[in-house]
């Protein structure tokens with residue numbers, strides 16, 4: 626990997642050039658992300674005024690979904706233009722949309738959120754960052770809080786040349802577990818586009834028993 630490589634710089638132009646329809650970022654559904662929706666369809670997730678954080682929120686639909694379920698939602702993305710889209714699309718929502726970087730210290734966020742949602746951000750960053758990014762996401766989860774991770778998981782060894790996206794491997798679950806989280810449920814959905822890759826929807830819980 627070249628030294629000057631900056632792992633997040635390719636997102637901003639995609640969102641800057643995206644039209645009202647969201648055309649540009651290939652992952653943007655402009656509605657609740659389908660795998661997240663599949664998980665929600667099996668749950669009765671209610672916020673009850675609890676806090677939620679959406680990591681790499683993109684066009685903002687998943688944050689709006691959580692807000693509609695009663696969560697007090699903060700949603701952030703490294704792309705300023707993505708956040709501008711969110712604010713333009715959802716001007717009346719109660720969601721706090723923020724430009725922010727997973728690689729930065731986000732003061733006051735450690736252990737603060739009752740529900741953390743991560744969809745496809747880890748795999749959008751090269752494998753060498755995986756431990757750091759997983760550590761930061763896991764650390765946002767409050768005591769007794771939950772983390773939901775939607776990721777493409779394959780069996781192939783990850784290398785810089787093979788992505789993006791850099792499909793995770795089953796081992797990434799252990800990295801979350803090392804950060805004090807326990808798997809509470811998992812749905813695996815087949816992904817047609819690349820043989821051997823599946824979409825894993827994994828729910829984790831933090832509790833003191835894991836420390």
Ligand SMILES: C[S@@+](CC[C@H](N)C(=O)[O-])C[C@H]1O[C@@H](n2cnc3c(N)ncnc32)[C@H](O)[C@@H]1O
Pocket residue numbers: 633636637652653654658680681682683684701702703704707725726727728743744745746749750
């Ligand atoms: C593959 S997209 C997924 C977006 C959204 N979660 C979805 O499923 O539609 C990855 C997102 O993570 C954001 N992102 C990448 N690196 C980031 C970082 N270091 N901090 C915050 N957001 C980041 C990108 O701008 C992009 O919106």
